[in-house]
Amino acid sequence: MYQHIKVPHEGQKISVNSDNSLNVPDQPIIPYIEGDGTGYDITPVMIQVVDAAVEKSYGGRRKIHWMEIYAGEKSTRIYGPDVWLPEETLHALKDYVVSIKGPLTTPVGGGIRSLNVALRQELDLYVCLRPVHYFKGVPSPVKEPEKTEMVIFRENSEDIYAGIEYEAESDKAKKLIKFLIEELGVTKIRFPLTSGIGIKPVSKEGTERLVRKAIQYAIDNDKPSVTIVHKGNIMKYTEGGFRDWSYALAKNEFGSELIDGGPWSKIVNPKNGKTIIIKDSIADAFLQQILLRPAEYSVIATLNLNGDYISDALAAQIGGIGIAPGANLSDSIAMFEATHGTAPKYAGKDYVNPGSEILSAEMMLRHMGWMEAADMIISSMEKSILSKKVTYDFARLMDGATQVSCSGFGQVMIENM
Ligand SMILES: NC(=O)C1=CN([C@@H]2O[C@H](COP(=O)(O)OP(=O)(O)OC[C@H]3O[C@@H](n4cnc5c(N)ncnc54)[C@H](OP(=O)(O)O)[C@@H]3O)[C@@H](O)[C@H]2O)C=CC1
Numbered sequence: 001m002y003q004h005i006k007v008p009h010e011g012q013k014i015s016v017n018s019d020n021s022l023n024v025p026d027q028p029i030i031p032y033i034e035g036d037g038t039g040y041d042i043t044p045v046m047i048q049v050v051d052a053a054v055e056k057s058y059g060g061r062r063k064i065h066w067m068e069i070y071a072g073e074k075s076t077r078i079y080g081p082d083v084w085l086p087e088e089t090l091h092a093l094k095d096y097v098v099s100i101k102g103p104l105t106t107p108v109g110g111g112i113r114s115l116n117v118a119l120r121q122e123l124d125l126y127v128c129l130r131p132v133h134y135f136k137g138v139p140s141p142v143k144e145p146e147k148t149e150m151v152i153f154r155e156n157s158e159d160i161y162a163g164i165e166y167e168a169e170s171d172k173a174k175k176l177i178k179f180l181i182e183e184l185g186v187t188k189i190r191f192p193l194t195s196g197i198g199i200k201p202v203s204k205e206g207t208e209r210l211v212r213k214a215i216q217y218a219i220d221n222d223k224p225s226v227t228i229v230h231k232g233n234i235m236k237y238t239e240g241g242f243r244d245w246s247y248a249l250a251k252n253e254f255g256s257e258l259i260d261g262g263p264w265s266k267i268v269n270p271k272n273g274k275t276i277i278i279k280d281s282i283a284d285a286f287l288q289q290i291l292l293r294p295a296e297y298s299v300i301a302t303l304n305l306n307g308d309y310i311s312d313a314l315a316a317q318i319g320g321i322g323i324a325p326g327a328n329l330s331d332s333i334a335m336f337e338a339t340h341g342t343a344p345k346y347a348g349k350d351y352v353n354p355g356s357e358i359l360s361a362e363m364m365l366r367h368m369g370w371m372e373a374a375d376m377i378i379s380s381m382e383k384s385i386l387s388k389k390v391t392y393d394f395a396r397l398m399d400g401a402t403q404v405s406c407s408g409f410g411q412v413m414i415e416n417m
């Protein structure tokens with residue numbers, strides 16, 4: 001029994017088999033978090049579009065029973081002023097296996113730590129999967145946006161997102177800095193008395209489980225390369241470790257062989273005999289390469305902070321974060337969410353592009369094996385963009401566009417199914 005979550009009277013739970021495959025009933029209960037800011041605008045539109053795609057694909061045989069669960073500002077209104085992430089929300093996310101969320105606000109500087117990061121850590125959703133795909137007709141700042149076709153595997157559980165950070169001049173910062181200086185002989189903290197200090201854990205296990213998924217994805221989806229993106233020249237034992245453990249995993253688990261003495265290597269895709277190149281790129285150089293030579297990159301495996309930056313940069317190349325979906329995955333649990341945040345200046349105005357959240361739901365439907373409904377969302381998104389009835393973010397860059405609201409774009413999508 002939940003305190004505030006109302007379980008729908010109809011519908012069943014999705015369950016997980018011992019091999020981590022899913023049992024998806026025809027009438028699953030799917031928990032959703034509305035989200036802060038523009039979450040209020042985009043989440044209902046996403047639900048309407050998904051319901052329409054499911055209804056049109058399966059004629060009533062299949063139906064999602066949505067179950068609202070709470071986090072962020074809405075949670076503090078329902079559970080009490082300090083309850084940002086109720087225990088029962090975590091319980092429902094685990095128990096119902098597949099879920100979707102809107103964006104949640106994180107204050108800069110002080111205040112609560114990120115609820116988005118907390119959800120990923122609590123549920124050990126160690127893969128942040130963010131496909132970057134160009135839809136024809138979307139205005140883009142690059143000349144050939146269709147050449148940007150990548151899938152980001154962002155490590156989602158460690159790096160500086162672990163939140164081990166101490167405020168400048170606090171007792172803990174002083175203690176840690178003293179330890180570094182006196183016990184480890186550190187001499188390079190330039191201003192020890194006024195430094196805030198953070199710790200960046202990056203592990204072999206954490207790297208391996210992420211990169212294993214990225215390489216397997218390349219195999220399953222016939223991709224030509226996996227690029228390990230890191231800043232291992234500067235952060236030798238964290239980002240450099242990530243690179244070295246990644247190459248080692250490719251060799252030990254996928255039988256990769258060095259190309260011209262390495263470190264690049266190649267594996268043979270067991271499914272079709274084609275070559276998959278395993279390569280690496282230093283993060284700063286990578287960020288200019290994706291603009292200049294995007295066609296050379298396909299699957300990207302990277303650490304948490306790099307993945308955060310790269311996600312928004314690549315989204316911009318294909319038209320912006322209004323159309324950038326994502327998933328947070330463990331071996332069994334999946335929580336889908338857009339790449340963008342709460343865009344507070346537009347909150348409650350029925351204004352922003354619901355495309356990222358809708359495409360995140362499309363990924364969710366595909367994850368559930370509901371391919372027809374997922375395909376219908378993709379084809380309707382394509383038609384809707386080509387019809388030039390689009391939200392402000394596209395309309396301001398498109399010749400001859402008709403600007404529609406957030407809910408208006410949802411209606412356009414439903415009409416195009
Ligand atoms: N997973 C999550 O829940 C995430 C949460 N956040 C949180 O969101 C809050 C705001 O972060 P901020 O840095 O402003 O980043 P946002 O992603 O919220 O917004 C930045 C800009 O991106 C554009 N944008 C965002 N969403 C949309 C949309 N749906 N349609 C069209 N354009 C969009 C807008 O650009 P323009 O001004 O050009 O119109 C907006 O000003 C912070 O508290 C942050 O921590 C951030 C990222 C992810």
Ligand SMILES: O=C(O)CCC(=O)C(=O)O
Pocket residue numbers: 104105106114115116117308311339341
């Ligand atoms: O947690 C946050 O507020 C920001 C998260 C973020 O930017 C992301 O996941 O891409």
Ligand SMILES: [Mg+2]
Pocket residue numbers: 308309311312339
């Ligand atoms: Mg981000």
